[in-house]
Amino acid sequence: MCGSEGPRRGWGRCAPSPMLLLSLLASAAPLGLLGEETRQLFEFDGANTSEGAKPPGEPYPPYSLAKFSWNNITDSLEPATLSATFRGRPTDDPTGAFANGSLAFRVQAFSGSGRPDQPPRLLHSADTCQLEVALVGASPRGNRSLFGLEVATLGQGPDCPLMQEQHSIDDEYAPAVFQVNQLLWGSLPSGFVQWRPVAFSQRQRGRESALPCQASPLHPSLAYLPQSPIVRAFFESHNNFCAFNLTFGASTGPGYWDAHYLSWSTLLGVGTPPLDTLSPLVLGIMAVALGAPGLMLLAGGVFLLLGHRQCSEYQRIN
């Protein structure tokens, strides 16, 4: 999808417009989602697992996204918000797990830079688009089901994109999350994927509904060669594919079981990823925290000086 281009195409130099990004996504995404055996939605039984276990529980049979049927994208295009939603459910659903549920991929382009109202509030620019994945209303197969997604990306040459973790002391935009994960294509990034390692178990996103999101290392894979001619033409055929797994939640804390809701979002883009500087609030706190002792030292120094002077004056008078 957008952002997974090699430097040969020169997108870094000539960034596409938001509308072009959106239409590319809208035309490539359903074909990318369909017809591939390997992209899957995982479900694990997290009832009896320890913290940090991999996989995070006994796996249930995965849902293959290739066997989902998807809505007609035309009906979900929202030109006002530059967004479109692909909503799918398994074509064959003998247990009726998806009778009232769906897996949705919402893509949104931006006309300028800014930040969404809802956490994780990643900084975006006109060269980026957001992909939001939401599992809503599907019946889990266990009381403590954890979900995961297998993500396939394009590699560059023989290598997989670089996975990077960036840490910050600032959590103003995503409470208690001090990390941003990135996939970078090339050392002078020609494209990137960026996300905060957090998912949410309620529509109302906040600290109470935040779940950890874990990413496995990337592995090169030959299994992801897209069948679609458009995808093949768009991404040069000699690019190799890489895959990694994302898992959402832990056996304790909030989870999908709370409201049968799970959402996770990521930012895809061309060029260098937007850089989050410290927020005004944190800068203010730092200024106060670092400034107050400084002011006290200064005040103390002035006080001492005055005291010394008074003392010496006193001595002189004597």
Ligand SMILES: *[C@@H]1O[C@H](CO)[C@@H](O)[C@H](O)[C@H]1NC(C)=O
């Ligand atoms: C959880 O695992 C422990 C040890 O592996 C086992 O003794 C226990 O019966 C398990 N509990 C459940 C509910 O499966």
Ligand SMILES: *[C@@H]1O[C@H](CO)[C@@H](O)[C@H](O)[C@H]1NC(C)=O
């Ligand atoms: C999708 O919907 C539009 C109008 O709503 C229609 O013109 C188009 O044929 C539909 N496409 C498919 C594949 O059903």
Ligand SMILES: *[C@@H]1O[C@H](CO)[C@@H](O)[C@H](O)[C@H]1NC(C)=O
């Ligand atoms: C789906 O929703 C209907 C109506 O709310 C309900 O009767 C039914 O039990 C639900 N099915 C599942 C599998 O949750």
Ligand SMILES: *[C@@H]1O[C@H](CO)[C@@H](O)[C@H](O)[C@H]1NC(C)=O
């Ligand atoms: C889910 O919990 C209920 C009540 O706590 C229990 O009766 C049921 O066996 C559990 N189901 C599974 C699949 O663990």
Ligand SMILES: *[C@@H]1O[C@H](CO)[C@@H](O)[C@H](O)[C@H]1NC(C)=O
């Ligand atoms: C993702 O997890 C599933 C289930 O644990 C596993 O079969 C698969 O090989 C993993 N894929 C990658 C790319 O790690």
